[in-house]
Amino acid sequence: MSIDRLFIDSTEYETEVPRNSIRPYTGLPDGRDVKAFIPGTVVEIRIREGDRVASGQVLLLLDAMKMYNEVCSSVDGRVSQLLVSVGDRVEKNQILVRIDT
Numbered sequence: 001m002s003i004d005r006l007f008i009d010s011t012e013y014e015t016e017v018p019r020n021s022i023r024p025y026t027g028l029p030d031g032r033d034v035k036a037f038i039p040g041t042v043v044e045i046r047i048r049e050g051d052r053v054a055s056g057q058v059l060l061l062l063d064a065m066k067m068y069n070e071v072c073s074s075v076d077g078r079v080s081q082l083l084v085s086v087g088d089r090v091e092k093n094q095i096l097v098r099i100d101t
Contacts, residue, residue: 034071034097036090040064045086047097051079059097062090077101 005014040062047059053073062069081098084090 032075032077032099032101033095034059034073034099036062036071036092036094036096038062038064038069039092040069040090042084042086042088042090042096043068045082045084047079047082049079049082053077053079053099060084071096073097073099075099075101 005012007013041064042060043063044061045059046061047053047057053059054076055073057073058070059073059079060071062071077099079097080100082096083098084094084096090096
């Protein structure tokens with residue numbers, strides 16, 4: 001377990017997060033289409049079309065419910081399509097990135 005601090009309206013809270021519950025979202029099991037697992041806003045993109053990516057690499061950050069969520073690759077490959085831009089609102093299951101393996 002880890003204890004993390006959370007601030008809501010200037011009030012500090014402590015929360016316990018079991019380590020086995022923390023894992024990056026990696027899209028579909030085959031890894032080729034990386035989809036949004038929750039509606040949110042793209043706040044940072046760490047890759048470009050044509051980049052080589054490794055399994056577990058962070059591709060982008062989604063702001064959902066005032067929390068940043070890392071969206072990672074589940075496969076080694078090359079980014080064939082980047083389908084979002086910073087500031088885009090995305091829906092659950094929307095394809096964000098396509099990776100060729």
